[in-house]
Amino acid sequence: MSETSARLRAVGISGSPSATSKSRVLVEHALAQLEARGAATRLIDVATLPGDALLGRGSAAQVADALARVAEARIVVAGTPVYRATYSGLLKVFFDLLPQDGLVGKVGVPIVTGHGVAHSLAVDHGLRPLFASVGATLVANGVYATSEQFRDGKPEPGLCAAVERAVREAMALARAAID
Numbered sequence: 469m470s471e472t473s474a475r476l477r478a479v480g481i482s483g484s485p486s487a488t489s490k491s492r493v494l495v496e497h498a499l500a501q502l503e504a505r506g507a508a509t510r511l512i513d514v515a516t517l518p519g520d521a522l523l524g525r526g527s528a529a530q531v532a533d534a535l536a537r538v539a540e541a542r543i544v545v546a547g548t549p550v551y552r553a554t555y556s557g558l559l560k561v562f563f564d565l566l567p568q569d570g571l572v573g574k575v576g577v578p579i580v581t582g583h584g585v586a587h588s589l590a591v592d593h594g595l596r597p598l599f600a601s602v603g604a605t606l607v608a609n610g611v612y613a614t615s616e617q618f619r620d621g622k623p624e625p626g627l628c629a630a631v632e633r634a635v636r637e638a639m640a641l642a643r644a645a646i647d
């Protein structure tokens with residue numbers, strides 16, 4: 469393992485409230501691929517964090533820890549279902565807690581699942597501006613998947629390949645930023 473990959477940290481943020489979330493499966497696949505390439509990874513499942521702290525009605529150690537994990541990461545993977553043609557409210561409230569410019573110098577990987585293809589632009593019209601609002605540099609190829617691309621909750625090979633391509637891009641960008 470190189471010194472660069474040993475230093476590299478990545479977080480995955482899952483913005484689905486579903487216990488059987490498809491988008492979280494893709495975030496977990498991305499994290500597994502990042503681990504295989506030497507990154508230290510951590511999953512932040514926003515649905516498990518205390519709601520009052522997420523909504524700014526107080527503080528909670530779990531939310532503070534999640535924000536700290538994002539702050540120390542070089543790569544930030546964000547996964548969300550399409551809700552009403554864009555990202556979930558759950559993902560939005562977590563991003564609202566990030567500091568201004570909180571993702572400057574970090575590489576963002578957007579992952580979205582929707583029921584059909586009609587809202588595939590949620591990657592480019594929803595997640596890209598969301599990431600950009602806090603300063604992230606994004607991979608060129610985000611991931612959008614429909615329900616048909618899962619069998620028994622598992623992503624089809626072509627979808628896994630799309631996630632792996634995004635991960636390769638993220639690693640290349642992150643290493644370029646470090647060197």
Ligand SMILES: Cc1cc2nc3c(=O)[nH]c(=O)nc-3n(C[C@H](O)[C@H](O)[C@H](O)COP(=O)(O)O)c2cc1C
Nearest residue numbers: 484486489490491549550551552553581582583584
């Ligand atoms: C409240 C709600 C709103 C949704 N809105 C859309 C939508 O606008 N477009 C779409 O394609 N799918 C929509 N869906 C379907 C989900 O995006 C889709 O099932 C997704 O794969 C779920 O991801 P998850 O398993 O990670 O939660 C919606 C589902 C819910 C529960």
